[in-house]
Amino acid sequence: MNAEIISIGTELLMGELTDTNASWIAGRLPALGIQLQWVSIVGDDLPKLTEAFRKGWERSDIIFTTGGLGPTQDDLTREAVAAALGEAPVVQEAELENLRQWFRNRGQDMPAHNVKQAHLIPSAEFITNRNGTAPGWWAERDGRHIVCMPGPPGENRAMWQDAIDSRLKDLIDTEVTITRNIKTLGLGEASVDEIISEFFGLENPYLGIYSKADGIHLRIIARANDEATARGMIAPVESAIHERLAPYIWGYDDETPELSVGAALVARGLTLATMESVSGGFLANTITEAPDSSRWYRGGSVAYTPDAMIAAGVDAGVLETHGVVSQPTANAMARAAQCATAADFGIGVTGVLGPDELEGHRPGTIHIAIATANGGPAREFPLRTPPRRLVIKRRSCNTALTELRKLIAEVAL
Amino acid sequence: MNAEIISIGTELLMGELTDTNASWIAGRLPALGIQLQWVSIVGDDLPKLTEAFRKGWERSDIIFTTGGLGPTQDDLTREAVAAALGEAPVVQEAELENLRQWFRNRGQDMPAHNVKQAHLIPSAEFITNRNGTAPGWWAERDGRHIVCMPGPPGENRAMWQDAIDSRLKDLIDTEVTITRNIKTLGLGEASVDEIISEFFGLENPYLGIYSKADGIHLRIIARANDEATARGMIAPVESAIHERLAPYIWGYDDETPELSVGAALVARGLTLATMESVSGGFLANTITEAPDSSRWYRGGSVAYTPDAMIAAGVDAGVLETHGVVSQPTANAMARAAQCATAADFGIGVTGVLGPDELEGHRPGTIHIAIATANGGPAREFPLRTPPRRLVIKRRSCNTALTELRKLIAEVAL
Numbered sequence: 150m151n152a153e154i155i156s157i158g159t160e161l162l163m164g165e166l167t168d169t170n171a172s173w174i175a176g177r178l179p180a181l182g183i184q185l186q187w188v189s190i191v192g193d194d195l196p197k198l199t200e201a202f203r204k205g206w207e208r209s210d211i212i213f214t215t216g217g218l219g220p221t222q223d224d225l226t227r228e229a230v231a232a233a234l235g236e237a238p239v240v241q242e243a244e245l246e247n248l249r250q251w252f253r254n255r256g257q258d259m260p261a262h263n264v265k266q267a268h269l270i271p272s273a274e275f276i277t278n279r280n281g282t283a284p285g286w287w288a289e290r291d292g293r294h295i296v297c298m299p300g301p302p303g304e305n306r307a308m309w310q311d312a313i314d315s316r317l318k319d320l321i322d323t324e325v326t327i328t329r330n331i332k333t334l335g336l337g338e339a340s341v342d343e344i345i346s347e348f349f350g351l352e353n354p355y356l357g358i359y360s361k362a363d364g365i366h367l368r369i370i371a372r373a374n375d376e377a378t379a380r381g382m383i384a385p386v387e388s389a390i391h392e393r394l395a396p397y398i399w400g401y402d403d404e405t406p407e408l409s410v411g412a413a414l415v416a417r418g419l420t421l422a423t424m425e426s427v428s429g430g431f432l433a434n435t436i437t438e439a440p441d442s443s444r445w446y447r448g449g450s451v452a453y454t455p456d457a458m459i460a461a462g463v464d465a466g467v468l469e470t471h472g473v474v475s476q477p478t479a480n481a482m483a484r485a486a487q488c489a490t491a492a493d494f495g496i497g498v499t500g501v502l503g504p505d506e507l508e509g510h511r512p513g514t515i516h517i518a519i520a521t522a523n524g525g526p527a528r529e530f531p532l533r534t535p536p537r538r539l540v541i542k543r544r545s546c547n548t549a550l551t552e553l554r555k556l557i558a559e560v561a562l
Numbered sequence: 563m564n565a566e567i568i569s570i571g572t573e574l575l576m577g578e579l580t581d582t583n584a585s586w587i588a589g590r591l592p593a594l595g596i597q598l599q600w601v602s603i604v605g606d607d608l609p610k611l612t613e614a615f616r617k618g619w620e621r622s623d624i625i626f627t628t629g630g631l632g633p634t635q636d637d638l639t640r641e642a643v644a645a646a647l648g649e650a651p652v653v654q655e656a657e658l659e660n661l662r663q664w665f666r667n668r669g670q671d672m673p674a675h676n677v678k679q680a681h682l683i684p685s686a687e688f689i690t691n692r693n694g695t696a697p698g699w700w701a702e703r704d705g706r707h708i709v710c711m712p713g714p715p716g717e718n719r720a721m722w723q724d725a726i727d728s729r730l731k732d733l734i735d736t737e738v739t740i741t742r743n744i745k746t747l748g749l750g751e752a753s754v755d756e757i758i759s760e761f762f763g764l765e766n767p768y769l770g771i772y773s774k775a776d777g778i779h780l781r782i783i784a785r786a787n788d789e790a791t792a793r794g795m796i797a798p799v800e801s802a803i804h805e806r807l808a809p810y811i812w813g814y815d816d817e818t819p820e821l822s823v824g825a826a827l828v829a830r831g832l833t834l835a836t837m838e839s840v841s842g843g844f845l846a847n848t849i850t851e852a853p854d855s856s857r858w859y860r861g862g863s864v865a866y867t868p869d870a871m872i873a874a875g876v877d878a879g880v881l882e883t884h885g886v887v888s889q890p891t892a893n894a895m896a897r898a899a900q901c902a903t904a905a906d907f908g909i910g911v912t913g914v915l916g917p918d919e920l921e922g923h924r925p926g927t928i929h930i931a932i933a934t935a936n937g938g939p940a941r942e943f944p945l946r947t948p949p950r951r952l953v954i955k956r957r958s959c960n961t962a963l964t965e966l967r968k969l970i971a972e973v974a975l
Contacts, residue, residue, distance in 0.1 A: 162598045164589025165772050169580055171603070176577025185575045186610070190584070190601035197599070359578050423864075429855070430846025433864040437842025438951070440917050448870035450863040451836075451846040457861035460902050489873050504853050537716070538851070 150321060152178060153187040153209040155201050157216035157226055158300060162192045170215040170298075170305060177309070179370060181317050182326045183211065193223040195232070202233035202295070210293055216300035218283040220263040226297050230288060231270045234295075238268035244275055244284060251282055276312050280304045287316070294320075326372045327379040331390055332404065333397040334364030334551045341365045344393050354382045363406055363547040364399070399551035406550035407439040413557040414445040414493075421553070422492035423449030424461055424482040426473065427500035427515055431542035432549060447490035458482065462489050472508045474501055476516045480527040483520035493562050495520040496549050497527070503536055512536035515545045519553055521560050528556060563734060565591060566600040566622040568614050570629035570639055571713060575605045583628040583711075583718060590722070592783060593741045595734050596624065606636040608645070615646035615708070623706055629713035631696035633676040639710050643701055644683050647708075651681035657688055657697060664695055689725050693717045700729070707733075739785045740792040744803055745817065746810040747777030747964045754778045757806050767795045776819055776960040777812070812964035819963035820852040826970040827858040827906075834966070835905035836862030837874055837895040839886065840913035840928055844955035845962060860903035871895065875902050885921045887914055892929035893940040900933045906975050908933040909962045910940070916949055925949035928958045932966055934973050941969060 154175065156168045171188045178185050186209060191201045198217070205212040217226030231238050245267040252259040266283055269275065276285030276296075281304045286297040296313060298305035333341060338360045342349070345367075348356045354371040367390060371382040391398065400409040414421060425432045433449045436442055452458040455473055459465050462485030463478065471477040479497040487495025496519055503512025517530040530552055534544045567588065569581045584601045591598050599622060604614045611630070618625040630639030644651050658680040665672040679696055682688065689698030689709075694717045699710040709726060711718035746754060751773045755762070758780075761769045767784040780803060784795035804811065813822040827834060838845045846862045849855055865871040868886055872878050875898030876891065884890040892910040900908025909932055916925025930943040943965050947957045 160772075161585070162588055162601065163592060163770075164585045164587070164598075165770075167580070167582055167585040172574070172577050172580040174577070175575055179576060185577075186605070188575065188603035192599070357576075357578075359573070422870075426861075428847075429850025430843040430848075430862070430864070431850075433843025434841075434847040434955070435843075437844075437864070437866070437915065437955075440951070442842070443866060443915075446866050448864050448866035448874075449843065450874075451843070451850070451861050453850070453856060453859050453861035454903070457835075457903050461861075461863075490867070490870050502850065502856075538853070542847070542850075 150183045150210045151208070152183045152185050152211045152213065153189070153205050154185065155198075155205065155212060155214045156188070156190045157193070157198065157214055158190075159192040159194075159223070161190045161216075170300065170302060173302070173306065174213050174215075174309075177314070180326050180328045181314075182321050182324050182372060183317070193217060193225055195225050195229055198225055198229035199232040202229050206233055206293060206295075212295045214295070214297045215305050218266070218285070218297060218299045220260065220265055220282070224265070227265070227268060227286065230273070230286065230295055230297065234270065234272060234288065234290065236270035236272060238270050240264065240267050241269050241275070242267075244269070247284075248282060276308055278304055278308055279311065280307050285313075287313075324372050324374065325376050325379050326370060327376060327383060328371075329369045329383050329387055330402045331367045331369075331387065331394075331398060332361075332364055332400040333367070333394055334399055334547060335397045336365060336394070338365050341367070341394065341397075345390055348386050348389065354386055356386060362543050364397075364551070396555075399554050405438070406547050406554065407436050407442070410436075410550050410554050410557070411439040411441055411445055413554060415441065417557065417562075419493040419557065419562060420445050420447050420490075421494045421496065422447040422486040422490040423496045423498070424452055424458075424463075424486040425449065425496075425498040425545075426452050426458070426482075427502045428498050428542045428545045428549075429453070429502060432496065432498060432546045435546050435550070447492045449486060452482070461485055473499060474508050474510045474514055474516065475499070476518065476529050476531060479516035479518035480520065480529065483518035483527045487520045487522060491522075493522045494553060494556075496553060498545050498549055500532075500541070500545065502538060502541055513541055515541065515548075517545060517549050517552070519549070519556055521556075522562055523560065528552070563596045563623045564621070565596045565598050565624045565626060566602070566618050567598065568611075568618060568625060568627045569601070569603045570606070570611065570627055571603075572605040572607075572636070574603045574629075583713065583715060586715070586719065587626050587628075587722075590727070593739050594727075594730050595737050595739045595785060596730070606630060606638055608638050608641055611638055611642035612645040615642050619646060619706060619708075625708045627708070627710045628718050631679070631698070631710060631712045633673065633678055633695070637678070640678070640681060640699065643686070643699065643708055643710065647683065647685060647701065647703065649683035649685060651683050653677060653680050654682050654688075655680075657682070660697075661695060689721055691717055691721055692724065693720050698726075700726075737785050737787065738789050738792050739783060740789060740796060741784075742782045742796050742800055743815050744780045744782075744800065744807075744811060745774075745777055745813040746780070746807055747812055747960060748810045749778060749807070751778050754780070754807065758803055761799050761802065767799055769799060775956050777810075777964070809968075812967050818851070819960050819967065820849050820855070823849075823963050823967050823970070824852040824854055824858055826967055828854065830970065830975075832906040832970065832975060833858050833860050833903075834907045834909065835860040835899040835903040836909045836911070836962075837865055837871075837876075837899040838862065838909075838911040838958075839865050839871070839895075840915045841911050841955045841958045841962075842866070842915060845909065845911060845959045848959050848963070860905045862899060865895070874898055886912060887921050887923045887927055887929065888912070889929045889931065889942050889944060892931035893933065893942065896931035896933035896940045900935060904935075906935045907966060907969075909966060911958050911962055913945075913954070913958065915951060915954055926954055928954065928961075930958060930962050930965070932962070932969060934969075935975055936973065941965070
């Protein structure tokens with residue numbers, strides 16, 4: 150089944166907003182066995198939109214759209230679909246009453262222009278929107294489909310989960326597609342590619358390799374008539390990857406470094422604290438992205454000067470002897486963070502963020518340490534990254550978390 | 563001049579990567595007086611790409627592309643442009659030598675497949691790439707243009723600044739376009755809209771209103787035959803906006819809250835420290851996005867438990883009497899941060915990040931305080947946001963920084 154996505158809105162063409170809906174939808178299609186062929190962005194312009202729908206109706210089995218379902222004059226998705234299919238929209242009393250109720254629940258009268266959102270063409274059905282007033286449209290004719298969703302991510306993602314995903318699965322019931330993501334850190338793309346080269350180039354199971362901010366990801370996709378067969382096709386590839394890359398694997402599927410660390414800590418009832426200079430709060434901010442982080446994260450400090458490091462418990466002698474940009478300082482930071490909050494693990498991250506050199510070291514020079522409550526020596530992870538701010542912050546954060554993830558299982562506490 | 567953008571790469575269609583290049587380019591075109599009509603994403607597929615270029619060549623004066631300029635078999639942008647224009651690519655010896663030198667500088671031999679990057683069609687010129695091996699292409703024929711850039715943002719943005727922006731300005735030399743962005747925080751979009759309503763709806767100068775993570779932005783765009791005239795058209799609108807919205811304005815043009823705060827602190831030789839709970843490191847991480855932050859940021863702590871707050875200098879009595887989620891605690895955090903590092907300003911941010919309630923307060927309840935070295939009472943900024951993690955972090959960070967920005971000028975230190 151061939152698909153295309155049309156993202157609708159003049160604000161996207163003005164660069165005022167980055168379209169994240171298309172890539173979100175795109176990421177869901179391979180596992181459904183749907184091949185995405187085109188993505189376009191079209192402004193709030195009826196002739197252009199209608200042309201885009203006509204073209205899409207010719208070349209694609211299914212068109213997904215986001216945006217243009219609001220109540221204003223600029224919201225033209227419904228009008229364009231109707232024009233492209235040559236059908237006339239008619240107001241639907243039941244939906245009109247739903248809309249009125251939505252406003253009544255908020256103590257308001259429905260503005261007159263919202264009536265527009267209760268219109269439907271004969272080929273289409275509404276898709277319920279639990280997070281807003283704009284219902285979606287699902288048009289179907291001659292085995293082709295147009296699925297219209299609102300622009301706000303909170304609305305279209307909820308709609309996808311509530312109604313669209315399951316209906317797509319029913320449409321494509323001949324095959325099951327199973328995917329498995331394996332996430333590594335510590336080897337470059339070329340090295341990973343070489344180590345498992347014989348699995349690339351197959352159609353089914355398909356193996357993809359992706360270079361991401363948190364390392365090299367491998368994605369195995371298998372299609373079969375039933376789930377057990379698909380899983381059976383994935384298993385040998387996965388176990389070969391595991392055999393050859395085990396020391397570098399830190400997570401699977403939707404895991405992020407912080408979710409993976411959090412789950413491992415919670416499973417053992419352990420806690421974490423941090424002290425960072427070079428990553429400037431990126432590490433703490435990433436950790437607190439995990440919704441349950443208050444269960445296992447004690448807190449941290451962003452020590453941006455030697456005095457702030459000393460105030461946070463780093464021995465002034467270590468700083469004097471070895472300098473701020475050194476492995477002994479990272480070790481002392483990790484230990485100070487762990488001690489100050491009586492956490493089970495302490496992470497210390499120091500280095501040079503730039504733009505200037507520090508103590509003769511160039512931006513991107515990083516030292517990471519992990520200290521444990523058992524009092525043993527800190528684990529040391531020196532690192533070198535390109536001298537770009539975001540890369541330095543991200544790479545030091547991801548290395549610290551993925552190395553901690555591997556340590557948690559090993560350490561006796 | 564009508565433009566379209568084609569973003570190239572199968573990874574974009576697989577949802578493995580979000581296309582941020584198109585919106586970046588789109589954001590630069592209005593000020594150049596170029597009207598963007600279409601954006602498409604096309605995979606690494608020669609017939610589809612060639613079709614996209616043929617269509618674009620028909621309907622647009624200028625086509626911008628990103629991606630598909632690498633050395634591999636999947637990189638097909640050059641081939642598709644050549645096919646669409648009916649021209650044959652020929653290897654250019656000078657460029658081939660540049661490529662060889664690029665590898666030699668890195669102590670490597672040029673891999674054979676990189677020869678591809680030294681090919682050119684008669685209508686095109688190379689665009690120098692200072693951050694990678696792939697040179698861009700600028701094809702021009704019959705007054706139409708195709709500008710091909712590499713996919714990595716670090717490469718295409720540098721190319722834009724080095725060569726593309728100035729050539730576009732030369733192309734469109736009949737008019738000058740001047741833009742002025744004014745950034746506010748503290749009023750909703752509807753209120754700002756109402757206060758300056760009479761300026762909307764004009765064509766020239768055009769006034770746009772945009773709801774952003776750091777508040778409501780206003781953008782004035784004026785076109786004229788010379789810069790002085792364009793500036794003269796902007797001035798009365800800007801001064802009217804300033805008159806009516808001054809207490810809410812925190813920055814102009816490309817300023818971010820952290821750059822704006824940094825510039826104001828550096829101008830007065832002052833420094834800052836932070837203590838945050840609810841924002842979980844987002845504040846420190848945002849501050850350290852400013853390249854010169856080590857000049858004015860002393861550091862901070864992410865206190866994720868009451869014990870961590872006490873360890874960082876917050877009075878246990880305040881926590882006991884008022885609770886973690888309270889204005890007095892935010893004040894004590896601000897004061898403790900300021901004292902611990904002898905900074906001129908201390909920011910304290912506490913509240914509920916969720917997903918659970920804390921002390922009976924719902925996620926999104928926030929208290930911000932700013933303490934100053936002159937020992938006066940902390941300034942208090944209570945805040946309520948929707949209960950979503952990123953919104954809570956962002957809004958508390960932006961409020962803290964923009965309120966600090968306004969304070970810096972006022973306070974005697």
